Amino acid sequence: KEPPTENPLLGHPRVITLPHLGASTVEAQTLTGVDVAEGVIDALRGATPRYAVNAPFVAPEEWGVLAPYIALGRKLGALCTSLITDPVRQYELEYWGELGDVSKAPVRLAVLQGLLDGVCEQRVTPVNAPLLARERGLRYTEHSNAEDESYAGRLVLRAVTADGAHEFAGTVLRDEPHIVEVDGYWVDFVPDGALMFTYHRDRPGMIGRVGMLLGAADVNISGMYVGRLAPREQAMMVLTLDDEVPETVLDQIHAEEDIQRAVAVVL
Known part of the structure; x- marks a missing residue:
């Protein structure tokens, strides 16, 4: 049977109630509760809940x-x-x-x-x-x-x-x-996390110059990836970082010769 309307839990602000869904066994009721809890957590994190009533259903x-x-x-x-x-x-x-x-x-x-x-x-x-x-x-x-x-x-x-x-x-x-x-x-x-992108001319020493400035500011680099259009022409460097880049350090990097743009991103 459905819970009686006088049940005090129905008015608790941290309790979500559902209609009877046919989960007759203890195991089924537990799994249903877990599904609801996971959906709420996904929604609070900004993700798409798997069974949202106002979002696309995912099989x-x-x-x-x-x-x-x-x-x-x-x-x-x-x-x-x-x-x-x-x-x-x-x-x-x-x-x-x-x-x-x-x-x-x-x-x-x-x-x-x-x-x-x-x-x-x-x-x-x-x-x-x-x-x-x-x-x-x-x-x-x-x-x-x-x-x-x-x-x-x-x-x-x-x-x-x-x-x-x-x-x-x-x-x-x-x-x-x-x-x-x-x-x-x-x-x-x-x-994921703190990233920095530099758009620069592909020249020897570019990676080291940027690394020195970050190191002096105690910003640790966890990964480095470079893409370029052609040797010694335009290039882009992506740095994955353990720490966010201070604005003053970003300005220093941007001021370096051959660097056209430096952008700090947090994802």
Whole structure:
């Protein structure tokens, strides 16, 4: 039977009650409670709950594939917003490989959440992101492609701004999101925590000069990745860091000869 209405737990602010769902055994009731708790935790963390009533449903058999791509989509959108200098007018999503065989909506909403989170004053979620996008006139297109020659699956975000198109791409390796392209530069890094990007001329000693400035400020480097268009021409360096870069240090790096731009990002 349903719980009696006079049960004091019904009015407790930290208790969520549900209608009877047919979970008749102790084990079934426990699993149902765990599902609810996990959904609440996901929502509070800004992730997409698996069984949200106002968000796209994800079939259980697809969740294993989709979950890391949802995380990737959010990071890809946030990275795009952090690195470009003009507002996004419209964007295009390409789903490659295994992404073409599963539901696209959760990934699309995650990308949109990442794109808007850094430019909206209010908290952005997968539920309110479409409404916020419509209010800003932000349009999108999407399409799927056949198998990817390099990855099991790949997500490509192409954002159009006043100064042109900017392309970002990522994949999932060992169930962990990886960024593999940033605006034409091919790299491979995990988008998590403190990061720094430098856009510079490809010259001997560039990596060492940046490293010395960070070391003097006690900023520890955990990883370094360089992509370049051609030898001794334009290059981009990505540093994954244990500490955030102070603004004064970022200014010092930006002032270095041959460095056109330095950007600190926290994901």
